[in-house]
Amino acid sequence: xxxxxxxxxxxxxxxxxxxxxxxxxxxxxxxxxxxxxxxxxxxxxxxxxxxxxxxxxxxxxxxxxxxxxxxxxxxxxxxxxxxxxxxxxxxxxxxxxxxxxxxxxxxxxxxxxxxxxxxxxxxxxxxxxxxxxxxxxxxxxxxxxxxxxxxxxxxxxxxxxxxxxxxxxxxxxxxxxxxxxxxxxxxxxxxxxxxxxxxxxxxxxxxxxxxxxxxxxxxxxxxxxxxxxxxxxxxxxxxxxxxxxxxxxxxxxxxxxxxxxxxxxxxxxxxx
Ligand SMILES: Nc1ncnc2c1ncn2[C@@H]1O[C@H](COP(=O)(O)OP(=O)(O)OP(=O)(O)O)[C@@H](O)[C@H]1O
Ligand SMILES: [Mg+2]
Numbered sequence: 001x002x003x004x005x006x007x008x009x010x011x012x013x014x015x016x017x018x019x020x021x022x023x024x025x026x027x028x029x030x031x032x033x034x035x036x037x038x039x040x041x042x043x044x045x046x047x048x049x050x051x052x053x054x055x056x057x058x059x060x061x062x063x064x065x066x067x068x069x070x071x072x073x074x075x076x077x078x079x080x081x082x083x084x085x086x087x088x089x090x091x092x093x094x095x096x097x098x099x100x101x102x103x104x105x106x107x108x109x110x111x112x113x114x115x116x117x118x119x120x121x122x123x124x125x126x127x128x129x130x131x132x133x134x135x136x137x138x139x140x141x142x143x144x145x146x147x148x149x150x151x152x153x154x155x156x157x158x159x160x161x162x163x164x165x166x167x168x169x170x171x172x173x174x175x176x177x178x179x180x181x182x183x184x185x186x187x188x189x190x191x192x193x194x195x196x197x198x199x200x201x202x203x204x205x206x207x208x209x210x211x212x213x214x215x216x217x218x219x220x221x222x223x224x225x226x227x228x229x230x231x232x233x234x235x236x237x238x239x240x241x242x243x244x245x246x247x248x249x250x251x252x253x254x255x256x257x258x259x260x261x262x263x264x265x266x267x268x269x270x271x272x
Contacts, residue, residue: 027053027054028051028052028053028054029052029053029054029088029089029185029186029216030051030052030075030086030087030088030186030216031051031052031085031086031087032048032049032050032051032075032084032085032086032087033049033084033085033086034047034048034049034083034084034085035047035048035049035071035074035082035083035084035085035086036048036082036083036084037067037070037074037079037081037082037083037240038081039070039081043240044067044070044240045067045070045071045074045082045240045241046240046241047241048067048071048084048237048240048241048242049242050235050242050245052186052216052218053216053233054215054216055212055213055214055215055216056212056216056217056231056232056233057208057209057212057216057217057218057219057230057231057232057233058216058217058218058219058232058233058234058235059218059219059220059221059226059227059230059232059233059234059235059248060072060218060219060220060221060234060235060237061220061221061222061224061227061234061235061236061237061263062236062237062238062243062263062269063238063263063267063268063269064222066237066238066239066240066269067237067239067240067241068190068220068237069190069220071237072109072188072190072218072220073109074086075093075107075186075188075218076103076104076107076108076109076188077093077096077100077103077104077107078104078109080100088106088107088185088186089185093107105128105182105184106184106185106186107184107185107186107187107188108179108180108182108184108186108187108188109179109188109189109190110172110175110176110179110187110188110189110190110192111175111190112190112191112192112194112195114168114171114172114174114175115175116163116164116166116171116174116175117163118162118163118164119162119163120159120160120161120162120163121155121158121159121160121161121162121163121166121174122138122142122159122160123163124163124174124177124178125141125142125145125146125174125177125178125181126138126141126142126181127178128178128179128181128182129141129181129182141181142159142177142181143156145177145178145180145181146174146177148176148177148180148207148210148211149173149174149176149177149180149207150173150203150204150206150207150210151170151173151174151176151177151203154170155170155174167200168195168196168200169196169197169199169200169201169203169204170200172192172193172196172200172204173200173203173204173207176189176192176204176207176211180211184215185215186215186216186217186218187211187215187216187217187218188217188218189208189217189218189219189220190220191220191221191222192204192208192219193205193221193223193226194221194222194223201226205226205229205230208230209230209231212230212232217232224252224264224267227248227252228248228249228252230248231248231249232247232248233245233246233247233248233251234246234247234248234251234252236251236255236257236259236260236263238259238263238269238271239269239271241271243257243259243260243271244256244257244259244260252264259271
């Protein structure tokens with residue numbers, strides 16, 4: 001059930017119950033501590049800390065400019081000028097074998113605007129694969145990746161057609177298929193369904209929930225109902241900081257911080 005937050009009365013006092021973070025229930029695969037980033041002389045991220053369980057979706061919510069996209073860019077090494085610690089399976093990502101390029105193969109990032117290459121649908125899925133010309137293996141991988149991205153049924157008859165002929169919703173699912181073809185350890189999605197039609201949004205959410213059974217997904221979204229549908233845990237960010245991290249049902253029903261309550265109710269936050 002999705003709660004309409006505009007009419008919800010949140011408890012005014014912090015609940016006596018501990019915050020039900022998923023970390024207590026599952027092994028942690030990614031740990032972020034004291035992450036800080038400055039760009040152009042401005043502090044973009046400050047003292048960011050959180051952890052990701054080995055599977056499930058973590059939604060990142062917060063007002064525009066909170067630092068959500070910047071955070072994702074730090075996690076997959078597109079932004080490298082940060083301080084603090086980011087560890088995957090206990091290993092510091094700065095020491096990743098093969099450097100940032102290899103890290104990006106393990107930590108996929110899907111942008112809001114789908115980026116497809118001017119090539120066939122098949123070639124787009126195979127883009128990150130080494131030795132993809134081994135056709136038999138590639139064919140299997142193309143099929144399973146497109147199935148996992150909930151796109152196979154729509155494109156199986158035209159795998160050699162240009163990817164640019166797909167609709168925007170289909171292109172976004174193609175980007176997901178391309179990212180999962182290289183079997184990432186973690187998948188980051190930055191507003192993957194913003195400006196998509198309801199059907200495409202539903203298909204992408206289905207695909208995310210399926211993928212999240214095996215690996216952790218981080219999904220930045222402005223759609224609070226989506227964050228509730230994706231379950232898992234939610235991180236609320238504002239002004240470059242993590243204000244609250246909790247299991248989805250806990251954060252939406254019993255937010256502990258006044259900033260979170262205000263944001264859920266009014267969709268604005270005044271953290272400055
Ligand atoms: N290269 C840069 N130089 C200076 N400031 C930057 C740079 N990149 C981002 N910022 C600033 O960092 C802040 C956080 O940006 P970011 O894109 O991470 O926010 P966001 O939470 O993803 O916002 P939105 O919800 O609008 O996508 C913003 O104030 C932005 O203007
Ligand atoms: Mg953003």
